[in-house]
Amino acid sequence: MTQELLTLHNATYQYPDNPWRLEPCSLAFKSGEVKAVIGPNGSGKSTLLKLAAHVIKPGSGKVVLDGREMKSISNRERARVLGYLPQHVRTHLDYTVGEVVSMGRFARLRGAGFLDSNDLAIVENCLEQTRTTHLKDRSFTNLSGGERQRVVLASVLAQEPRVLLLDEPTSAMDMHHEVSFFQLLDQLVKGGMAVGVVTHDLNIASVFAHTLTLMRDGAIVQEGSPRRIITPEVLSEAYGPGIEVMQHPTLDVPVVFPAPGLTGEKGEGR
Numbered sequence: 001m002t003q004e005l006l007t008l009h010n011a012t013y014q015y016p017d018n019p020w021r022l023e024p025c026s027l028a029f030k031s032g033e034v035k036a037v038i039g040p041n042g043s044g045k046s047t048l049l050k051l052a053a054h055v056i057k058p059g060s061g062k063v064v065l066d067g068r069e070m071k072s073i074s075n076r077e078r079a080r081v082l083g084y085l086p087q088h089v090r091t092h093l094d095y096t097v098g099e100v101v102s103m104g105r106f107a108r109l110r111g112a113g114f115l116d117s118n119d120l121a122i123v124e125n126c127l128e129q130t131r132t133t134h135l136k137d138r139s140f141t142n143l144s145g146g147e148r149q150r151v152v153l154a155s156v157l158a159q160e161p162r163v164l165l166l167d168e169p170t171s172a173m174d175m176h177h178e179v180s181f182f183q184l185l186d187q188l189v190k191g192g193m194a195v196g197v198v199t200h201d202l203n204i205a206s207v208f209a210h211t212l213t214l215m216r217d218g219a220i221v222q223e224g225s226p227r228r229i230i231t232p233e234v235l236s237e238a239y240g241p242g243i244e245v246m247q248h249p250t251l252d253v254p255v256v257f258p259a260p261g262l263t264g265e266k267g268e269g270r
């Protein structure tokens, strides 16, 4: 049975210096499910995820993690249940990949605060799962964008979270690495994790997500299965016209293309 591990109840948010506002949002991240949050630039996807991860706090409404209101949970407790990967991970400090992934264990360290053999085995396993073992001794700052994204996932997985929130985690990956990344998410949810992922790749979302949450202008406009959301009618509510949807040639899912003639110079006049 799917269990709601993280829920937003009419959560709103307004940045201090910006009239833009996240309208009351209610949604649940469930065990066994990948939920993709989609929508045009500036529609509020990252804000929604930051609220869910307690990086920012709701102006009204509430966020509940594993049955407890988020504001009553300590940072350490939260990090044992919830892993959050922001859109941009910046570091100027010269850590190795192994060190970056080991940092994911901090919320779970016991005793004197050193990694024991169990922690080290978990770090190795997270490197393997994300195919980054060969990068272990490299400096994190010298990695390519796609390599960094795999390493920060490894670090978040080292927390052993039950809920994983990922903001555009594959934006710098080539298509094969993107597919293996989503295959890993699929395995993780089969093991009982709840995953929320912001992505602009509607086709990868159609293949791997169980539910799509579509946003526009700071509000959730639709939620449902890929088959229900990936239609020209529903998508155009958020993205406007110029969308074509077809059946994937080998998988039983819809795929989406910009419609030539409506999307700029290349399509005009064809």
Ligand SMILES: Nc1ncnc2c1ncn2[C@@H]1O[C@H](COP(=O)(O)OP(=O)(O)OP(=O)(O)O)[C@@H](O)[C@H]1O
Binding pocket: 015, 016, 017, 018, 020, 039, 040, 041, 042, 043, 044, 045, 046, 047, 048
């Ligand atoms: N720190 C901030 N301070 C003020 N306004 C912000 C801040 N971060 C985001 N915004 C504004 O809030 C709105 C929603 O931004 P958000 O990053 O949630 O959108 P998004 O859907 O994730 O966009 P994108 O697809 O471009 O990443 C935008 O108008 C943005 O300019």
